[in-house]
Amino acid sequence: MPAQRREQMVMGAYVSYGTGHHAASWRHPSTDTTATRNIDHYAALTRLAEQHLFDVMFLSDAPAVFNDDQAGFGGRVTSFEPITLMSALAMASEHIGLVVTSSTTYKEPYNVAREYASLDIISGGRAAWNLVTTSKLAAAGNLGLPAHPEHADRYRRAEEFVDIVRALWDTWEDDAFPADKSSGIYYDVTKRHALHHRGEFFSLDAELNVPRPPQGHPVIVQAGSSDTGRELAARTAELVFTAQSDLESAVAFAKDLDLRAARHPRLNPGLIVLPGLTTYAGRTHAEAREKVEELQSLIRPEFGLSMLSDLVGGYDLTGCDVEGPLPRLPPSNANTSRRALIERLAYDSGLNVRQLYERMTTSRGHLTLVGSYDEVADDMVRWFESGAVDGFNIMPPLLPLGLADFSEHILPRLQRKGVFKTGYRDGTLRQKLGLRRPENQHRTTRHG
Template identity: 55%
Template sequence: MNKPKHMVLGAYISYGTGHHPAAWRDARVAADGAQNIDRYVEFAQEAEKGLFDFIFLSDTPSVFRDDLNGYGSRVVVFEPLTLLSSLAMVTTNIGLVATASTTYKPPYDIAREFASLDLISKGRAAWNLVTSSKSDAAFNYGLEQHPEHAIRYQKAAEAFKVITGLWDSWDDDAFLRDKSSGIFFNKNGMHELKHEGEFFSVRGPLNISRPPQGYPIIVQAGSSEAGMDLAAKTAEVVFTAQTDMSLAQDFYSRLKNRLANVDRLNKDVLIMPGICPFTAKTESEAKEKFDQFQELIHPKFGLSMLSDLLGGIDLSGFSLNEPLPSLPESNGNTSRQKLIERFNKNGPLTLEQLYKKVIISRAHFNIIGSYKQVAEEMMSWFQSQACDGFNVMPPSMLGCLSDFVSGVIPELQKMGVYKNEYKKGTLRNKLGLKRPNSSYINV
């Protein structure tokens, strides 16, 4: 697969109020957005109006530690598969990406749930394969500690093998449903997986038919070396955090080069950095919007959120005027910790300066500018081998998403780097990704 003609765009709507951590305090934002289905319907339909390729839901099977002082809004959210199944009923074209952790969710459940979503949505499902960076998840599943980073990725590789094998449990034409003969399915079209591995023992078959897309599209969001290796072997779309174009180009090149030695159906992956755009008709208006959001960050929340992004490092004993201390290696989000440490390379920032710089976009690319300026910067990344598109993280919902749809999308279309209509068919068809054949097709 060659580089796409048009950039691919995702709408990151995970937290219901927006990506800026203090968005829920804005007078124009529904503070209960994370558990308000009517708001999510608005988000999904606005994103589809803007021809976004998919909506993206992150998830972690625990309460965010950065919210436990009472200042953050991410403590309660919908379960993503349940939410996307409902949004499938009020949308037609937009893809539906949900996160599920191979560390804490059994492969059989992941396979069944995403096959169900793919059938419900008529071929629009995608699975964001993660290993969970939040260590508190362990305590919700009877474990004394979060598994080590390397172990989590070994387990993820085996889980992927099991899950894709389960999606092949039934041939595409296995279900005859012939009323005259009384034969509902062709018994030769059913396959038991009989997997016995280091982490999992799964017989199968899956009790749902093969997904319309063969496999829901595989998305991967790890940027560590282990994450990149897993992405090269499994992913069709990669979501990554990159703070500037040069870092994005380096990541893009390194991941694309890894693909040369991997036997895979789609010979390329779509690489999509996150982008958090503060945008308006003019640059000054965009800066004013940004400053208003920054003023809403409570200092205690800013520090605790920075601690969480660093992998759970406790910073509570440090003054906001102190620089970032030397950090132990994280067993959580290792790639994010390294990105944050880079901010200090041009001179140490105080903890207050650092959290104000980092938490607004959680170490993703943050941009402030007019609609045209934002579109030009996105086009520059796209044309400079830094990305194949972006996962757009609106600072507030619904306002910033609507601003992007009405202001930035038309500019991208004028530049010829964004589509004017959806292609027909499944999400795979729309993204130009081949449909996998069953692993039993030549057996």
């Protein structure tokens, strides 16, 4: 097994669903059913995460209703637009990084470059772009397309898209604005650079109307675990968010990413790998199990089946024997990596349909650890020291209760073991993560 990848864990706080990551979290007595439209709720989560030294806040997104239910049981059908939300949360925080998801399939490069440059400036250099191609089929109709583009086409577009965004962030050099009142010179014309791009998906002549971001380029995150997703991450990303449910597969995934990354010229050679992690922890193992069972009791079986149908690519499982095996599924143009994970659990591990949807309702296929606080901390250290991960993107089953519980009981144990920091580094998100700042490509060219 490879040695651990970093000296200390990187920790993300995944707060996308407002009331928590468990699919029935909105029904729990501790949660606020207005959370997804309550800015004070998100500001409090941000302050809590920063108080406990989380590296990043993480917001997933798709330009579509979260369609794992159409019978009124699902509480994840609405949410804030994430760039707008993170811009507000930037003002409620000082250190924590702000990871926002935007789709290369349903946005244009200019929009993304402009939005993330602005967020980076607003936050003082704490922005990160989680680059996705979108797996939700309904997004096409929302944006006026006749059909969701094919998986391979989405990733070819993404490859071209990210190069354009990086070039647009270099429109202005860092010192392009002398703003000399005595001479009347506001900007240096030699440090303004237009982009002239002709490619398979985009043709544009463009200049970004936002100054160069404090980080040079906001940190790029990638969340696809398919073969094409890994290749995109290896070439373009600095942090990878992934779903890995067993240690052996996670080690293989990290090793594969490293091999792929070594084939590309990269400013920062290594990739920071953060799998999603949901924890159910307590003073004893029995207490942790009670927390799982309490939330599982709030899931209606028809909702569990509907959620599983969505996760396997929109294949309707209504009428399936929940105590029987998962049927063999037709091809899907939705989320290929999550579906592959579910098929492994079904066909290789032998989980029946009910067991599959119960697994998905707790964490949607991400790693789930259940045990005492000591047991959970020890398991996290084992994953970290195996070289499988550089940290975790924590997906609390309940918010804010689960985030507070993890912060108050598990993080101190990790600190005592020396694998989690006891204070923030100074500087931007890049500096905090130990990532180099990209030079402006035009300055590099001019100075050889």
